[in-house]
Amino acid sequence: MIWLFDYDLTLYGADEHCVIDSLDERISQTVQNATGVDMETAHKIRKDYLLRFGTTLAGLQAMHGVKPDDFFDFIHQPEFLTYPKPSPEKRDLIKSLPGHRYVFTNGRRDWSEAGMEHMGIRDCFEDVFDLKQMDWVGKPHNSAYEKVEKWLAQKLQVDALASQTYADPSQVILLDDSVRNLEPAHRRGWKTVLVNPVPDVPDWVDFYIPDLMQLSTILPELLKQ
Secondary structure, eight states: OOOOOOTTTTSOOOOGGGGHHHHHHHHHHHHHHHHOHHHHHHHHHHHHHHHSSHEEEEEEEHHHOOHHHHHHHTTTTTTGGGOOOOOHHHHHHHHOOEEEEEEEOSOHHHHHHHHHHHTTTTGGOOOEEOTTTTOOOOHHHTHHHHHHHHHHHHHHHHHHHHHHTSGGGGEOOOOOOSSHHHHHHHHHOOOEEOOOSOOOTTTOOOOEEGOOOOOOHHHHHHOOO
């Protein structure tokens, strides 16, 4: 099995929404700096870019030529950030999962790695595939999934040759809080797990859990398929 975990609002849940909220003010300041608008308008533009382009960064790149590393350097300054709390129970759960475990995130890896260190789960994962490795074009764009598949093929070359671990796309499991991000994975034949407290679940989603700790309740059925 190949487990791909989104980071924000998946590895930590909606009960810690303050973590991702701690980025919002700095992201809006980036929008304000790029556009010259007031902060209230910047918040609206930020949300509009998120809907139209998939990420606020993609909108800032397309509309204002903002450089991605400059964007992340500005919003990831530690004194402005909140991180998830330690979670030994989550560590035990993730460690129990058979196969390979990776993080597949629309953020830059320093954000997810810092958060996972705070949670005590960084060593549960073999690696992180981040937005920079997607050439700054993230989920739900098809290119993001194509790139992570190529990356996995390189990572797991020996296993794939020996056991066909990667040749079967149904061996890839994506856990994400966004239906929008799960849909391209579904089209590729991956298994999909929606992790979101709001039970608005399309019928094509394979599994639904309100938070990651509920993964244990679906694990037997998930591993059977």
